[in-house]
Amino acid sequence: MIFVRELTRVFESGNQDILAVDQVSFHVRPGEVYGLLGPNGAGKTTTLRMILGLLKPTRGDAEVEGFLVSTHPDEIKRRVGLVSTSAGLYQWLTPREILTFFADVYGVPAMQAADQVEKLSRLFGLSSFMDRRSATLSTGQKQRVNLARSLIHDPPVMLMDEPTRGLDVVGSKVIFDYIDLLRDEGKAVIVSTHRLDEAEQLCDRFGLLHNGKIDYEGTLAELQQCTSCQTLTQIFLQLLDAPVENAKNIPAAQRELI
Numbered sequence: 405m406i407f408v409r410e411l412t413r414v415f416e417s418g419n420q421d422i423l424a425v426d427q428v429s430f431h432v433r434p435g436e437v438y439g440l441l442g443p444n445g446a447g448k449t450t451t452l453r454m455i456l457g458l459l460k461p462t463r464g465d466a467e468v469e470g471f472l473v474s475t476h477p478d479e480i481k482r483r484v485g486l487v488s489t490s491a492g493l494y495q496w497l498t499p500r501e502i503l504t505f506f507a508d509v510y511g512v513p514a515m516q517a518a519d520q521v522e523k524l525s526r527l528f529g530l531s532s533f534m535d536r537r538s539a540t541l542s543t544g545q546k547q548r549v550n551l552a553r554s555l556i557h558d559p560p561v562m563l564m565d566e567p568t569r570g571l572d573v574v575g576s577k578v579i580f581d582y583i584d585l586l587r588d589e590g591k592a593v594i595v596s597t598h599r600l601d602e603a604e605q606l607c608d609r610f611g612l613l614h615n616g617k618i619d620y621e622g623t624l625a626e627l628q629q630c631t632s633c634q635t636l637t638q639i640f641l642q643l644l645d646a647p648v649e650n651a652k653n654i655p656a657a658q659r660e661l662i
């Protein structure tokens with residue numbers, strides 16, 4: 405379970421302050437895929453970095469499986485996996501070496517790590533290139549190694565930052581299947597993306613982030629009901645036109661757990 409409470413981040417840039425994330429609150433249950441959606445610069449990556457403990461919030465806090473990121477950052481890292489298209493692989497290492505290395509970093513016992521490496525190799529179809537240097541792998545093969553790496557410590561929570569960026573339809577399908585697997589395994593998942601068409605297929609609930617604020621939150625049906633729009637794209641465009649009035653229509657029940 406993830407709770408995000410009034411997360412706020414101000415960046416100082418020269419003599420100008422940038423309010424990148426502004427009192428963002430939401431929760432994600434086990435087995436739920438939450439879409440954190442927004443245009444470029446909306447604050448998606450900054451929010452994920454704060455949840456993971458890579459960036460200190462100016463205000464607010466995040467809680468994962470009962471641990472606060474402000475007081476137990478290491479416990480959070482143990483319980484959270486990260487999939488990011490900007491994450492590279494160590495070019496000189498093979499997928500087997502990379503997976504074994506990360507298992508060690510996360511403190512997975514050696515016997516369990518070997519089993520987990522075999523399981524993930526089967527799951528993501530890595531066996532034909534497990535012992536080749538990563539530099540020689542195709543983009544799609546590297547992507548599958550990255551997905552396997554994110555699960556090496558079997559975390560209950562997964563954060564995915566623009567997971568399909570730069571991928572073709574086959575690569576995107578791998579990500580779609582992977583997210584279904586995470587849901588089936590009962591993990592709490594946050595997917596950050598500006599691909600609203602994909603999010604509509606992938607996510608159970610959505611937070612629409614704009615200028616660092618979540619103005620709208622709900623399932624697709626709830627968002628359709630309060631905007632009279634059909635698709636997430638139409639809903640988002642309406643939100644950009646009249647964020648404040650529309651925000652008042654969010655059913656209060658959606659925030660009850662926060």
Ligand SMILES: Nc1ncnc2c1ncn2[C@@H]1O[C@H](COP(=O)(O)OP(=O)(O)OP(=O)(O)O)[C@@H](O)[C@H]1O
Pocket residue numbers: 415416417422423424442443444445446447448449450451598
């Ligand atoms: N280290 C930093 N210093 C100053 N400003 C920053 C820094 N990191 C992010 N920002 C600013 O914070 C705002 C939110 O950025 P963020 O990367 O979180 O957006 P995003 O929604 O992930 O965008 P994108 O979809 O383009 O990746 C932007 O205005 C960005 O320029």
